[in-house]
Amino acid sequence: MSAFLTGAFLATLVAALFATRLYRLLMWYALNSLALGLLALLIGSGLNDPALIISGVLTLLLKAGVIPLVLKRLTQRFALTRQVTPDIKVHYAVVLIPAILVFTFYLAEPIGRMVGGNANSVAVAISSLFLALLLMMEHRNVAPKIIGFLMMENALFLLGTTATGGMPMLVELGIFFDLLIAIVVINLLFRREEAVE
Amino acid sequence: MILFELIAPIVVMFALSFLHADRVRALLALSAFAIMLPAVQLLLQDKPFPLLGDYLIADRLNTYVLLLASVVGAGVALALMTLQRHVQVHPRAYFRFYRFFALFWVGLEMAILSNHMGLYWIGLEMATLSTVYMIKTNATRAAHKEAWNYMIVGAIAISLILFGIILIYAGAKPVLGEEAMYFTALLGAADRIPSPFLFEMGFAIVTVGMFVKMGFFPMNLWLANVERASFYPVAALFSGILESAIMVGFFRFSDVAKIVNFSHLAGFIFVYALLTMFVVAFLIYRAKDFMRLFSLSGIEHMALIALFWTSGGTFAALLHFGAHAFIKPALFLSTGVLESQGRYHIAGALRGYRGLKGKLFWFVVGLLMLAIVSLPPSPMFFSELYGFGSMIALAKSGHHLPAMIAAIVLLLFLLSIIFYRFVELYQSMKYEGEAVEKRVYGSELAALLLFAVGALALLLPFSLAFLRSIA
């Protein structure tokens, strides 16, 4: 089951790399967070770790529910461009993405071996970090870049969950809090955009 | 108690910023001053002083950095009082600036005082996000674009730091458990970390994240452009406070890395810092406006500090660090006056001042311009001497003396390029161009004097003794 969820995490990220519409991108982000939250719940209940279960629930609520909806609202309110075509053409992406995957999987191999936990999830987390970077790079508009940043946050969460068996509770909550501040700042940046135009 | 004193001014500042009344402006500046009080109090306590369990511990290093940061914050608050006389700023944006300044301080205090990798990261992220809005206070299209730029690249850098922290935590958890998040515990168990590879990997990633955020090698112009687009107090905050907070983290992580594998650490930092110096020296030579010039020179000094610290010259690094933290914000604040004729008017920038205030202003700014390139009375002169000394001492203990001498020669060559450029600029500012009258306000002059006095105070015997005791 955990292998399936990890696979779903990576699959949604790869699908997001090919998305050309903003709402579709938001949907992939929500699904990505959904897989992540369920994975955290699964691992948390396996380890009997209440901290991990709490952060799993928070992930489900915030990242899979609230944040995509808020971003959608922002998109509507500030009339952002919803057609977001990646700068990297599909023909190159088809070669580039597998290359990144092979590279990161081999890069992650020694790390996964040393971490001792679930080596595969560590490899997936590291490669999704790079893929999220690619998502940020291949778009010129701001909104997909934000989603790339959020995906990166997800990848780091996955790494923290699987490589260390859950970070300390305090850190997890702090990361969530910072994420909320990030959303507030993004909102303000968009709002001021109106004033400038 | 001290913790309360640290938080109270910030809360007051945050609350006052909602009032939107002109009378509040002085109070806002006062609240920024109030942060100095607990910083001084901390200095007098016995070290290490636990502020909040094991999470926030004040030791000599971070007390020193907090003191520097609070002085810079106070100086910036002084300069902010006359901000709208130099540039156009919407009153609402002004108050919102203070609101995010308060958030910025929360993040900084957390990052500087934390003994916990996670808290350090949370504080740094909060400080980064709040600066995004501070850049945006300048309501121009360029500032808007650079705010987004800063947000995106800053987020990537911050994510890299978190990535590295997770790897370090994962590497040390088998021996330390949840304790692995504490710097002190990590330092104590550094030689027992079961997988040094994981730690080194994590450390390298953390360092790259930090260096990217400070504008090291690939991102030099990124930082310069961001600072160019924002108001000058924001640039002062960047160079004086935010980079200090990042540097504290670098000091802490590299302390552990020194024990784990010193030669890897030294090789990595030397190559990275020299590369950065090489690029930055030529960028400085080509810089055509004050903001970019100062910003690039900030990168240069950060690279020097990293080099000195890695070579074991703790004293030199900290002295350099303190001097830079005072001199650079002062220069940034002075650009408000220097650039009152427009961005690219370097020639004659130091001419055309009248009255006592004006004379004092150009005198102080002239001194600071020369102090930043380490002319003798400046603390930087001494710190660089000590720093190069420590580099030689390091090489003598190993087998790399010729390589180190080559590195030092390269470094001196690059520094001389920068030195030449600054002296040339100084001459052009003072002796060329027309003398157009410029106005200087009391609060700016006060801020400059505060910084100048601070930089000189670093050379007093007891502050030197304090710095030596940190090592």
Added chain:
Amino acid sequence: MIAYAVTILFLLLAAPLLTGVIKSLKMVLLYKRPVSVFQGYRTFSKLLVKETMLSAESSQITRVAPYLVLSPLLVALLFLPPAVSGAWYVSFVDAFTLTGLLSLSTFFLMLLGLDSASSFGGMGSSREAFIAAMVEPAMVLTVFSVSMMAGDLGVGAAGVNLAHRFPAGHTASFVFAAISFFILLIAENGRIPVDNPETHLELTMVHESMILDLSGFYLALIETAASVKFVIFASLFASLFMPFGLELPLLAAFGVFALKLLLIALAVALIEVNTAKLRLFKVPNLLGIAIVFSFLSLITFYVLGA
């Protein structure tokens, strides 16, 4: 032996039925009065008695190509993984053979389109080549990856192995391969996000424009080839990616297999109703996903072993 022959016969006979089911399901979902599910057989028998007209420009190829479109598919039909346990299967056929046979059929279809010398035919052929070029690598990789997971490069043996001992440790790469293969199923059979099998608008069609000039017996052959192709893909999907029910008694196993085919038909119908056709130059996006997922599946399997 008997089970093998019966399976082949069943697939061959069910082929027009399956496409008919999709068509009528779609009409039901769109609140139209559905055509009979047996419409495929009626069309076939009607076309057999109709006169065969050939355009004056067409050469010998038009007379030969329809057979050559159908025959590789019929050969491929013989090589599919068994639907019931105990049935025969051909063990030496691997991903490359299967893909090669399917491409051979596509190649003659493209020739056929070009040979009619109408502007439509050429356009359809070039579009088909555009799509086929991206389908083939993905198809090879996907089938290869699944057969690696099953522990046997032969497709038939892979189907049997999967049903007997599902590689639970490789769920992730299995799911990736399944996603990739389903996209291929849609793309290769000219289903809606890629091609619309029902319209005759020059902007949209791919498959239809190649066979626009055909009539009578030849058209019947091509239509049969299309439905056989769909049934090949559907049964490959059923036996490679839904590997269960093989151990059941003979009749029950057949029933389960037929249910799986129906399920696939239902899924395709639902997708067709719910999505709009992609612009031709957006099709590579979809196929790009298929290629990346097939790579992903292979890499995940090899490097991570997951």
